[in-house]
Amino acid sequence: MAAPHRPYQPGHATSQTLHHAWRTAPNSAPHLLRHLSSLSPSPRLLDVGAGPGTLATSLASHLAPLHGHVTATDISDSVLARAAAHAKEQGVENISFRTASVYELPFKDGEFDVVHAHQVLCHLDGPVEAIREMLRVTKPGGLLALREADMKMWGFWPESEVLERFSALMARVMVANGGEDRAGRRLVEWVLQAGVERGAVEAGFGTWCFAEEGDRRVWGIAMVERLREGQVRGKGIELGLVTEEGVEEMVKAWEEWMGREEAVLGIVNGEVVVRKPDVRA
Amino acid sequence: MAAPHRPYQPGHATSQTLHHAWRTAPNSAPHLLRHLSSLSPSPRLLDVGAGPGTLATSLASHLAPLHGHVTATDISDSVLARAAAHAKEQGVENISFRTASVYELPFKDGEFDVVHAHQVLCHLDGPVEAIREMLRVTKPGGLLALREADMKMWGFWPESEVLERFSALMARVMVANGGEDRAGRRLVEWVLQAGVERGAVEAGFGTWCFAEEGDRRVWGIAMVERLREGQVRGKGIELGLVTEEGVEEMVKAWEEWMGREEAVLGIVNGEVVVRKPDVRA
Numbered sequence A, B: 001m002a003a004p005h006r007p008y009q010p011g012h013a014t015s016q017t018l019h020h021a022w023r024t025a026p027n028s029a030p031h032l033l034r035h036l037s038s039l040s041p042s043p044r045l046l047d048v049g050a051g052p053g054t055l056a057t058s059l060a061s062h063l064a065p066l067h068g069h070v071t072a073t074d075i076s077d078s079v080l081a082r083a084a085a086h087a088k089e090q091g092v093e094n095i096s097f098r099t100a101s102v103y104e105l106p107f108k109d110g111e112f113d114v115v116h117a118h119q120v121l122c123h124l125d126g127p128v129e130a131i132r133e134m135l136r137v138t139k140p141g142g143l144l145a146l147r148e149a150d151m152k153m154w155g156f157w158p159e160s161e162v163l164e165r166f167s168a169l170m171a172r173v174m175v176a177n178g179g180e181d182r183a184g185r186r187l188v189e190w191v192l193q194a195g196v197e198r199g200a201v202e203a204g205f206g207t208w209c210f211a212e213e214g215d216r217r218v219w220g221i222a223m224v225e226r227l228r229e230g231q232v233r234g235k236g237i238e239l240g241l242v243t244e245e246g247v248e249e250m251v252k253a254w255e256e257w258m259g260r261e262e263a264v265l266g267i268v269n270g271e272v273v274v275r276k277p278d279v280r281a
Helices: A053-067 A077-089 A129-138 A161-176 A181-191 A213-227 A229-240 A244-260 B053-067 B075-087 B127-136 B160-176 B183-193 B213-228 B230-237 B244-259
Strands: A046-047 A069-075 A094-100 A112-118 A138-149 A155-157 A201-210 A264-273 B046-049 B067-073 B095-099 B110-116 B138-149 B156-159 B201-210 B266-273
Touching: A046 A053, A046 A129, A053 A077, A053 A094, A069 A077, A069 B138, A077 A094, A077 B095, A112 A129, A112 A229, A129 A138, A129 A181, A129 A201, A129 A264, A138 A181, A155 A161, A155 B183, A161 A213, A161 A229, A161 A244, A181 A201, A181 A264, A181 B156, A181 B266, A201 A213, A201 B266, A213 A229, A213 A244, A264 B183, A264 B201, A264 B266, B046 B053, B046 B127, B053 B067, B053 B075, B067 B075, B110 B127, B127 B138, B127 B183, B138 B183, B156 B160, B160 B213, B160 B230, B160 B244, B183 B201, B201 B213, B213 B230, B213 B244, B230 B244
Parallel strands: A046 A069, A046 A112, A069 A094, A112 A138, B046 B067, B046 B110, B067 B095, B110 B138
Antiparallel strands: A138 A264, A155 A264, A201 A264, A201 B201, B138 B266, B156 B266, B201 B266
């Protein structure tokens, strides 16, 4: 049995999941889409920690022409119910949902052609153990595709000392919750620690760019929500990392940033794709 | 006449251009390759600040099936001679070379379908003026494609205080040379200042990932060369930013980094593609 782990700390309030819903396979899983043509017919994909399910649903649409199926898991029943409603709304049918812990996936060894997790390991206190469990349910010759943020690689323009403080606060809250703010750059290390050979790992970085007005607003409003209602405020104040006034200053800085047409925010995510060996050692 | 500008400071010694030669259109100009199919037949592309010419030559190979032609410029005769030799060696014939300053391009208004510059503006004290000149030689309806490093968005693993000091030193030398260490995130601002409307700008970030052994060695050896022979040492010591011992410590840190199979370096580049309006205001 696995050792007890901290539950998922950020929670699933709208303030937390608003910008998660912006995620689609093309903007958040390009490292995996590149490999779709190499999959066997009718591929089975497991999306671990699917949250509000927009990325899982988008992956399912991409698998539909291949007669593939997506199983989406999350530790939270309520967020999975929202994910199921989203898939239905989108008319996507080749997807099913199951509540599960990443540490104890209720699936047989080698059950999936592809196992995928996006921004999941950064929240865990046992990322290597989680990777081992995901590899267990990956079929020999199949793929494990991981993508994690690297909060030390954000780039804001215009320069803003307040926004720099905000991103440092986000990172500190993540670490205080038992997560890792530089998960993106640690993925190679973690998969090696989980027993993968270096030659089976393809590593890269993918970015999100919030620069056009609509994208600036999606991100900015989500960050304001996190400051006003979410974890960043609650935990940040509880831990003495920020004051009420500091929070209001950050809200103002985001609002100003959103309104500037030269504004840019670059966010960097580490990506790995692991090909599980076909013959076990 | 343009005001006098600082000449290109880094110089063209092998220590400076070694890793430039690693650049190809797929790894360094994906933002432009995406638009190739939208170009008119027989497109003419200008590559400004081509350096050793591997990227210009790679772009020329990609334009060959479209019967396109690349004109590559650089301020340095000697580096252009190497670029010409490289193109010949690769058997690429749809490319020509011309010594020129980015501030005074020896071409007519609207002469090119595409104008491209990669890691050029970050070295200039007049990036906006350079963009205006590049736009002048872009045909109405044509494209200006820019890509610039953002040295504040490097991500190393394993953590290394010495390598962090190295990248800060690189950034300070670049700034001391009159350049901009965060050019990547400033591209949108600069093209707007050059008179482009926000709606004509597509912005993003592209990455290089040095993680596989061969890539780690290309980058690590280039950085060691820069420390041992290049600008980083010379200018860094001259400005009192680093000592001889500090340089040797950085060399050792790179050599150790290169040898570790979990090592990763993510480098982030800002990208913009501007569509020049077809009817002038």
